[in-house]
Amino acid sequence: MSGHSKWHNIQAKKGKVDAKRGKIFTKIGKEIMVVAKMGGSNLEANPKLRDVVAKAKAANMPLDTIQRAIKKAAGELESVTYEEIVYEGYGPSGIAVIVEVLTDNKNRSASNVRHGFSKYGGNMGSNGCVSFMFQKKGEIIVEKNDSLDEDEFMMMALDGGAEDFISEDEVYVITTSPEDFGSVRENLEGNNIEFLEAEVKRIPDNYTAIDEETAVSFQKMLDMLEDDDDVQNVYHNAEFPEGFEG
Structure with a gap:
């Protein structure tokens, strides 16, 4: 493993995550529903569901919100069917970016993600263009x-x-x-x-150091993508400058 400080990148976005906690809970709730529908709503019998519930608890998601998502997947409450899609591309200065989506409208998601890439100097690529990294x-x-x-x-x-x-x-x-x-x-x-x-x-596998100007532009791109309700996760290989606050 690289000696790069992973926590540095996590800290850079921690304040933003705290400010968007309601949106984070909604995204994790969707993930719980998808995993529970695939493998069943019984925690003991569905290890992937246990993993996502652990992720929810680490994010301080309320127990009743977790249970509601599981009940939706079990058919006890009205729910929506979501499709998992992965988009790949490049941010400014060639930063590798992967966007994971759960959506009930893939045309809307594709359009929104493509716009998020292009608005801040990036471009969406073909499947496999950066995932090997x-x-x-x-x-x-x-x-x-x-x-x-x-x-x-x-x-x-x-x-x-x-x-x-x-x-x-x-x-x-x-x-x-x-x-x-x-x-x-x-x-x-x-x-x-x-x-x-x-x-x-x-x-x-490796991180790409970026300067302050690129960091500002790329952070705007990340914020736009992560604000999208369909986007679950955004992964990248950018190493932000030390002390960058976004």
């Missing part, structure tokens, strides 16, 4: 605290099946294969570990 990995982020001994915690994570363990200034970043993510997460939960983030995501 990313790997799907489970990532669990835990805040450092005095009660958590670093060496013991590292051994707990690695012995539980984690691929990598990185200690950063404020957090520990635990990386797993997608297949082992659920078991590693559940093992840590069983040891009363709380997460800042816990999900399977696309992690770039």
